[in-house]
Amino acid sequence: MYGRYTQELGVYAKEEAARLRDGGGLRRSTSVRSRSAELLEYEKDPCAKCHVCTSRCQKFLISRVGEDWIFLILLGLVMALVSWVMDYAIAFCQQAQKWMYGGLNSNMLLQYLAWVTYPVVLITFSAGFTQILAPQAVGSGIPEMKTILRGVVLKEYLTFKTFVAKVIGLTCALGSGMPLGKEGPFVHVASLCAALLSKFMAALFGGIYMNELRNTEMLSAACAVGVGCCFAAPIGGVLFSIEVTSTFFAVRNYWRGFFAATFSAFIFRVLAVWNQDEETITALFKTRFRLDFPFDLQELPAFAILGIACGFGGALFVYLNRLIVECMRKQKTINKFLLRKRLVFPAMVTLIISTLTFPPGFGQFMAGQLTQHESLVALLDNRTWSRQGVAEEFDYISHSHAWKHPQVNVFITLIFFIVMKFWMSAVATTMPVPCGAFMPVFLIGAAFGRLVGETMAVMFPDGIHADGSVYPIVPGGYAVVGAAALSGAVTHTVSTAVIVFELTGQISHILPVMIAVILANAVAQSLQPSLYDSIIRIKKLPYLPELGMGHHEKYNVRVEDIMVRDVRYITLSSSYRDVQEVLLIGQLKTLALVESTDSMILLGSIERSQLQSLLSLQLGPSRRLDHLRRHAKDNDTHTLDTHTHLSNLGTMDNPLSPPCTHTYSNSTSNSARHGVRFVVSVAEVSRIHPTHWLRVLNPLPQIAEWEEQQLDEPVDFNNCKIDPAPFQLVERTSLHKTHTIFSLLGLDHAYVTSTGRLVGVVSLRELRKAIEGSVTVTGVKVRPPLASFRDSGNNTTNVSDVTELHKLWNRHRGLSLPRDPTPETQNKSKLSTHTLSHSNTYLFTNIQNNIPKT
């Protein structure tokens, strides 16, 4: 009974064990099953996926294009509705708070309580609801989407529960008036929506919607929809989503994003028109800057300085955000307390922030009573707020009165607003609620831009333009530039420029915006990772970091420096015991198949699950029964135990007996699915107490003996699926190129070969370690001694190389010509790990176009 259990067999084994032995065996076997079931959850995925792919690819592709349109239209429609309803609900929440606050204006204390309680309740509800329903809904969602689009399966991030938690949690969080954003979560919501829509349509119209690869494609369109319908910015949405989620982008999938985002933005704005909020479709934050002379050429230095300052500000924001999270984690007492009382932290943060923004208190100096939307509309106003340093001519529009304080200059208000909002946003976005940071940062950027603009307006009251006509400076233009630059710096994107044009409905400031955004990006990228990459690092998501712009040492690191030389492999002549051992030691999902230990010629790779099913086939119940029956026939004198055992097994062998036949047919048709379970349990158990386990579950010594025999047989690869062309690199491939290839092809691991011979393996883990820990890589630690000799032997074939090559060549000649095993062939695996390395830079000289260049 060497670990072959379906549920029925398991039940049987338990009963059997209970009858034969004491309770100890029983307890052990159950605990084993539950652990193996856990492992199974992990292992089932890749296997199941492959089956879906191979069998459904064909069908789905044929009818694909037509359904893409329908799918994208549906996605756009649903997301526009969600966005609109959510906006409506948020506006309602905020209105309710204002109404409460306004209604209680007789009593300051009551007013304060109302002002503070409302957001605390909402945020606490949001945090609690998310925590209970789906903790995956917390945070922005862009880092997770980036990881998912990279090819990593984070299944629980795309469930219906997460969708509900995210939408309701986000609505409450934004309704509270905290400095939180909608964009990031909306990317996640749109992806969730796409995933669910796929499932729904699969249930409705059959399997063509089940293809996993297609879903990935749709997810990247969904990200565009998320941004698109959040800001009614289709073009910016597509570009932003490409920039934040992709490394390489297939231009032929471009239209999908554009189509879906446009449709979504259109419906989103049409809903506003139908609801009589707007007269027609216009931009979300429409500006009215003058068209004929938007800015003077001599203002450009000011815009450039604004951009550079925003670059530093963006880097600071990312740093601050990470610092807060890391501080809380490192402080063990805080950490423990927060882990026990999860709702205390968001409630506390909300309390502090809402206290500080309480309009009759501190809030009066920082326009505390305004919502984000109102603040932004005010900041993008085309009128100048201050002249000569005082706010006399301040022509108040509906919301702008909040910016005016009888005693305090408008500059002080702005500075106060910027400073307070800066740290508030950085803190607020660490709360465990669904929230993004884009909009708060955008707002801070706009305020900073407005500050610079107002300063310019004071310095040059009649504008800078020298010739006759007077064109006063437009501080609103600076606000637009600042908003784009700061959000670009925080997210490391250039497309925020396009988003502001679409948000404001004016493109007249295109050049200042572009200049500021590029400068901000240059500064921020050289100082800090983007906010999303920072979160990826904090959350330790399995993502390949980008190669920074300034890290030149990466070009000197080669695959041979970082690869794992001790590769787990199977040869064509391996025995089942070898397979078992390899499975027990290694944790890689696939294992290399080489010709023989001598030659090490890489033939392909085999998935772990395939090997597990091979092993379970070899030691399977039918073969086991065959053996037992043969044994029974040969040997008439057997104990009562064996007899009972056999008779029980005999009933199961009966083809009409449902549990067994059902089980077995399953494990052949679904190939690995059920087979995995057994072997996993074997593996698991053997790891705990190999011998004890054998004794416990193998009452018959002859079975154990038989198993030993079986394990010594060479593996029969007939029923095993082999990937005959796994991705290969050579030792001299640079880290930079390896990174490119990995991210281009979404690889998980690659084998390192030298003229066909396997010499190492590189997985994402090594690559990530090498990129992140580049300091150690440049030192002597990681580099092998040979690395330092590299540069000298670049051009000409040096002597040692020739000798090594000669040996290799001789060996091969010896092998293929006289065809007898000379003593030289015995040590062939030792030589020429480095033989051809000087020529290996040849790899991919034909990859000219897309792969950037070592």
Next chain:
Amino acid sequence: MYGRYTQELGVYAKEEAARLRDGGGLRRSTSVRSRSAELLEYEKDPCAKCHVCTSRCQKFLISRVGEDWIFLILLGLVMALVSWVMDYAIAFCQQAQKWMYGGLNSNMLLQYLAWVTYPVVLITFSAGFTQILAPQAVGSGIPEMKTILRGVVLKEYLTFKTFVAKVIGLTCALGSGMPLGKEGPFVHVASLCAALLSKFMAALFGGIYMNELRNTEMLSAACAVGVGCCFAAPIGGVLFSIEVTSTFFAVRNYWRGFFAATFSAFIFRVLAVWNQDEETITALFKTRFRLDFPFDLQELPAFAILGIACGFGGALFVYLNRLIVECMRKQKTINKFLLRKRLVFPAMVTLIISTLTFPPGFGQFMAGQLTQHESLVALLDNRTWSRQGVAEEFDYISHSHAWKHPQVNVFITLIFFIVMKFWMSAVATTMPVPCGAFMPVFLIGAAFGRLVGETMAVMFPDGIHADGSVYPIVPGGYAVVGAAALSGAVTHTVSTAVIVFELTGQISHILPVMIAVILANAVAQSLQPSLYDSIIRIKKLPYLPELGMGHHEKYNVRVEDIMVRDVRYITLSSSYRDVQEVLLIGQLKTLALVESTDSMILLGSIERSQLQSLLSLQLGPSRRLDHLRRHAKDNDTHTLDTHTHLSNLGTMDNPLSPPCTHTYSNSTSNSARHGVRFVVSVAEVSRIHPTHWLRVLNPLPQIAEWEEQQLDEPVDFNNCKIDPAPFQLVERTSLHKTHTIFSLLGLDHAYVTSTGRLVGVVSLRELRKAIEGSVTVTGVKVRPPLASFRDSGNNTTNVSDVTELHKLWNRHRGLSLPRDPTPETQNKSKLSTHTLSHSNTYLFTNIQNNIPKT
């Protein structure tokens, strides 16, 4: 003297041959050399490239990022200057024509002659100049850039001559006032500029600018600059250039394009300000549509219809353009005539077009006197030209009077303009001058949009809006939408939407523009290839066509259906004779290296040039001399001929004798460079008259004998660079996936393997054939008999597969366990071509992210 010649040796051989034999041998040898020199031109490239890459990669990468900025700034600056100066020159040319035309208004005939002669002269000059200096400068340049960025080396397209020809030719062509565009050629000019700048900086600052791979990266930034500074549209420029030139795009190179294009657009507009043409930096074709209510929701159907119509129009334009070219090619008499008199065709076309646009003639009905710029400004006017069908309220701005005709309705003028310009543009862009089609198409689109807009204005004189306020329809908005839609349909891009926003400086019509562009693209893409792909086909450029949206049969074709099964390969035990034979037969640039003919295990690939240098080393002059000297010592009785020969050779063997040592040191240090030449000549000659050649140039029978001996020796791979990991596919890889991988990695060819064994090869040629000739592929012709059985054996391992696998497995067991050659191993290459095919769909299941999905 078996084919080892430098120039000096060649001269020597000629003299020798002349002395020894009659003139026939001499003539033969010269003709051989010239042909081999031709071949050398072709062969030199890949080899030289590799050397540059490998040796310079490291140096260049270290100091790379900083210099990128400098390079991009310089590129932007130069291109902005070129663009501005060219615009100035074009405006001057057009002004001159107007002045001539205006000055002669007393005599209609003279006026006509002036109107017609001027463009004919300019176009003829442009065509002649381009023809003489650099015929590569003809046409748009985007198709060529697309091909170059795909990895194909079209060297002559990036020379200084081409630059001069393109700039001057383009200026003249555009100055003539023909319906030609600036955008496409400007992409080419910018790329030329980038290539030349690289060379210049390489000459100035050393080799770091010589890296070919880096240049490709810079070229894609240059394409963005080209569009960016042509239209002062940085964002649209980047997106447009990505869409028309790339298949896969690396997001991390994004900033390069944005930075350079922004800088270039900025300088371009700053020059206009400094020249006092403009007061400040604004859009090129600034519009002044009202901001508060740009369009009504109910106008959207009209915009959608406009988009669909533009889609059909775009497809028609591409078709018409191709039809004209193909007609001229097929009509042999026309073709012959045109080939002889190359300038007649452009002159004729110009004559016809300018006659038809002669303002007092037909031109009066189609605003013939306006330049493209003036027409576009007029068409984008925010006023309505017609109310109630007559042009009474037509409020004339400077240029618009051309649109008004006393007798003829403005609608007639517009229709006439559209129809005439449509075919004129299609014809004009086939002229052999540097010219693009974007701007003419853009203009036609604007006119068509204006037509629809004016019609709408007539139909709804008070606007559609139902509620109180009257918002009249803005026909200029329709013109913007039409321009974006038609140019998007012709080029198959979505980013024309962004270009129009940047051109007009207004983004208020974003939703109509996006909807129309997407619809136009959907229609046009389903009917015709893009204009650039059409030109690629016409010019038969080596480009991989895109997989169309509707061609589902591609998903059913697999690599095994299209691969070449008869692969040329070399084994580790090959003799030099085998290498020679392979080189003579095959034309592939690289050859597969397998372990042995039996095993066929792929070890790597070797470049043709490497093999050629191997061969030339083996039969090299020094070894030849060694042999001769040894032979001379052994054998004292030799003829006079031999003596003369030897003494001559003796002088060359002297290490101080410059020609020979020079030659030989060259051929070792530069490895293949000079070596190639010899072997090519051998190959070439042998193809003509192998035996005769040997007789002619090998006066000594013992030399021939020696050569035969040398050829029979097994190859020494010591001095040969081997690419140890060429790209591999498996038989079951679908055409769709193959296409993706080829375009993603810019591959030239890929080997098809089955568990390490080489079974075929696929090159771009097969792939292209399969994609273009998909009709035959779905039939029985191309598909092998096995193909039809495929779908049945998808899920389970069928019997025949198992048997085959079993054989394979047995063979390997037999090989690796007892290690002796059994008879079974003799026929191993025959089996299992198909053995593992059912599992080969495993390939790249981990490529989830970027590769779209079979």
